Amino acid sequence: MKPFLAIDAGASNLKVALFEPQENGTLILAHYEVVSLELRGLEETDRTDLLKEKLQELFDRNEIRPKGMQANICAPSFQCFTKFLRTPAVEGSKVGQIVQYEAASQVPFPLDEMEWGYEIMGTADTGELDVMLMALKEEVVESLTTACNDLGIILSVMDGAPAALRNAYMHNYAEVQGCSMLLDIGSKTTNVIFIEGDGFFIRSVNFGANSITQEFAKESGLDWAQAEEYKKAYGYVHMTNMEEPADAYQAILVRTARNVMTRLHQQVSQTIQYYRSQQGGQTPQQIYLAGGGSSLHYTAEFFMEKFNLPIEFFNPFRNIEVGQGVDKQTLSTNAHWLGELSGLGLRMTTVGLTEFNLLPKHERISLQIEKRSLYVVAAVFCVGLVFFAQAIMNIKIASTQSAAAEEIKGEFSQVASLAGQISDGTIRLGKAKESSAKMERALESRYYWINLINGIQGVLSKVEPGVYIVTQPNELAAITNRVDELIAQYEVNNGAKPGNVTNVQTAIWIQSLGPNMPTITVAGSGGSGGSGMGGGNAEPGMGGGNAEPGMGGPPPGGGMGGPPGGGMGGSSGGQALSTAPLEPIDTIYLKLRAKNIVNPKPRETLNREYSQLLEKLFREHEMFSNSETDTKVTSGGFNVDSDVKWFDFVLQLKLTSPIIMKDPELN
Incomplete structure (x- = not known):
């Protein structure tokens, strides 16, 4: 199997990993790199040129030839719309019809302007189906697709960051019992993810580590780049028993960091209460910290003090082999904010995961054609043999024309019979559509x-x-x-x-x-x-x-x-x-x-x-x-x-x- 790429187009960082799949179904992480998108990644509406520029620089720097390589990519959480639904326990295409009806009322944009999909996550105690809905706006999908296609990359999967994180957890922490919470603190969005057995629930909070940078820049008078650099060098979450720093800038920074983390703690606490009361979930027994925002010093100690629960940093490569070319010491310090790369890589080798693919339909069809190209070549060869045999048999056609004419007459009678069957089928289809419309009205009145x-x-x-x-x-x-x-x-x-x-x-x-x-x-x-x-x-x-x-x-x-x-x-x-x-x-x-x-x-x-x-x-x-x-x-x-x-x-x-x-x- 050929090596492939995993690309996480995050809000402030572009993360890329090179995986080598093995014959036994395992993965090897051969290389990874994180590139800052700076303020442009947070503010630019169309990020196509920015992503293409940063990807090209990364490939040139590492002497990687991306043309013809397959890749899985995920959109950042702030561009993903996720919703959890409960639908009646029906079979087959009826589930899709109900979910489409619900999606039309739940998604804040017209469905014809979105690429969306759903996954059945399990069955509730009431017998209803728990369904996860995920959607991306067409311009987001087009931006990611264009940035990769222009570099010759063949996209296989387009996922959302929340689903990729869930897959990384399920593969690496399958033995963990009870309810766990994965707190993924990104730049613009924080994902609060509950995993309880096969159960899964997520709520996204619309602020993250960039809120610290913005508020610090405003209070200190620094520009965004200066504030971000200072935060990375001297920032930490101020704890209750700590003295305030003597440096005026650092004092403003650590106080701002604590205020933002306090607001985040309030949001997480409310989400836990909602998960227990409305989703029937249990109180988390363990918290795993993920995302670049959790790298700020004393973040783990802050949440341990607030929740009084065991806290540890998420390791998405716990059950994935790391190649010899990867610095394991460096990976151990920043693995917790590479969870999406792990989840994207596992989509190539592991079954039983959340399998969203929000690529445009024409891209998925092209991918299927690409995969079946060998079969197409074989088919063309067979057709050539048929024509060759036909050429040899042409000398016998004259003697068999009369018999062929009789055979054609018989085929005409079969066609007439088929036409009658099609007419009957059309009538039955009309009745089925009428029945379906009545059922749709009943479903609409229910909800x-x-x-x-x-x-x-x-x-x-x-x-x-x-x-x-x-x-x-x-x-x-x-x-x-x-x-x-x-x-x-x-x-x-x-x-x-x-x-x-x-x-x-x-x-x-x-x-x-x-x-x-x-x-x-x-x-x-x-x-x-x-x-x-x-x-x-x-x-x-x-x-x-x-x-x-x-x-x-x-x-x-x-x-x-x-x-x-x-x-x-x-x-x-x-x-x-x-x-x-x-x-x-x-x-x-x-x-x-x-x-x-x-x-x-x-x-x-x-x-x-x-x-x-x-x-x-x-x-x-x-x-x-x-x-x-x-x-x-x-x-x-x-x-x-x-x-x-x-x-x-x-x-x-x-x-x-x-x-x-x-x-x-x-x-």
């Missing part, structure tokens, strides 16, 4: 409510656990970015910066959801309110402490977790959807209870502004009408005393797709 609740939850999560209070202009803004990013966006939109921006803690939960307008109970002074307030100072949905901008948790926190008696179909106001009317429902009413915003309170209209912010966010969501007359706040008790803890209001939501409660054709 519509889940998507509706997820859509509402997604909007509510943008205004909890906090919002920004903006002055000049006076309004509230969702905490989805840092303060400096929000101010910059206001300056772009309005031509001037806002007068002031502060943040305030919020809480919100659902009182009722139904097709009829609910009533509003206006809270009085000092009272504990209607149903849903449990007394005391505890407030449902509040995470505790000050909300930190940009740190929105995973879905289980906040919005949908209402108090007893509230939630879907609760008794506090409104009418639950308990019966199924025959008429379609195109408008629903959402009764909400929110924390009274009293501290700080620079103006009296904050409660109303809070409801108007929600109104705006619902109009921007694809499931609801963007018309001001269709999606709006219809009523509410906004002007409540400062000692009242909550206020109620009602949102009218016009659905872009009406709810079909009962379809007589499906009876």
Whole structure:
């Protein structure tokens, strides 16, 4: 078997390995190299020329001739979209149909602009199938393909970084029992990967080690390149019992590193809670650190202190032979951020792995033709022999023409019979399509409510656990970015910066959801309110402490977790959807209870502004009408005393797709 390449086109580093497959199915790592893409890799939208330039320099430096070599490549995590689904346990192509329907609603871009695939990861306790969906935008796929093809490289597999990491772990740590967590800290993205037996779950957090460089550069006044170089030379995570460095730049750096790692710890903790509560997983018993961001000094000690769990660096070459030309001492210090290369290499020799291939369809067909070229040559030779034999037999054709004519007549009758069969088959196909359409409507109706609740939850999560209070202009803004990013966006939109921006803690939960307008109970002074307030100072949905901008948790926190008696179909106001009317429902009413915003309170209209912010966010969501007359706040008790803890209001939501409660054709 010929040597092949594994290429990890990461956000800030390009990593390339040369593997030599053996006859017994094992791999030898013959060579590897890591090349920095610097700031261009993080900022350039089209990275084709950059990747081609760096690959060519690497091949020239190592005297590698890439033309005609096969390669497996993976896209970085920040360009991958991954989603985990549960589908009914059906067989064959029906799984693909259901996943395609789910993908159309889950992937944030049109499917015809994506290359996507799915893998069945196992079966849940409910009997449903656990499915992993992965997608890449077409321009990302085209960029990686062009960069390799222009150098003569033949791409065999295009994977995503999360799947490659999972494959590397499964091959090298197959004997590990229980639940393990692989924490892959990259430049722009951190992957939190849970592996429990054959079970697999991942959540990507949209910040990584580059956040340390950016924040340090901003506070110190250095440019990005200077800040990155200083971080690599003098950076570490400041521990609780350490004294602050005497050097002013280093003091800023280590403090910044600890702040970023603290935010990352909060995100990981929320992800663990989500994995346990929503995916039915166990608490991790072991944490493996991977990625270049985990190389910062004292990162392992920091997470060991926070999680009180065994921590070790991931070794993706634990069960892969290392060649004599590789410096084993150097490899032992940086192997933990080469996991994707290991996973890509194993795709050539190992079965039973996650087998995504997001190459364009025409590339996969070309690859199959390439692999079967020997068979094509043999076929051409056989055809030549046939023609040669035919030439010899031409002298006998004249004497057999009469018999051939009779034979042709018989064949015509067979063709007529086949035409009749095709006609019957066409009729049966039409009936099958009609039946399939009815089944598709049934499947859509099954999942519509889940998507509706997820859509509402997604909007509510943008205004909890906090919002920004903006002055000049006076309004509230969702905490989805840092303060400096929000101010910059206001300056772009309005031509001037806002007068002031502060943040305030919020809480919100659902009182009722139904097709009829609910009533509003206006809270009085000092009272504990209607149903849903449990007394005391505890407030449902509040995470505790000050909300930190940009740190929105995973879905289980906040919005949908209402108090007893509230939630879907609760008794506090409104009418639950308990019966199924025959008429379609195109408008629903959402009764909400929110924390009274009293501290700080620079103006009296904050409660109303809070409801108007929600109104705006619902109009921007694809499931609801963007018309001001269709999606709006219809009523509410906004002007409540400062000692009242909550206020109620009602949102009218016009659905872009009406709810079909009962379809007589499906009876």
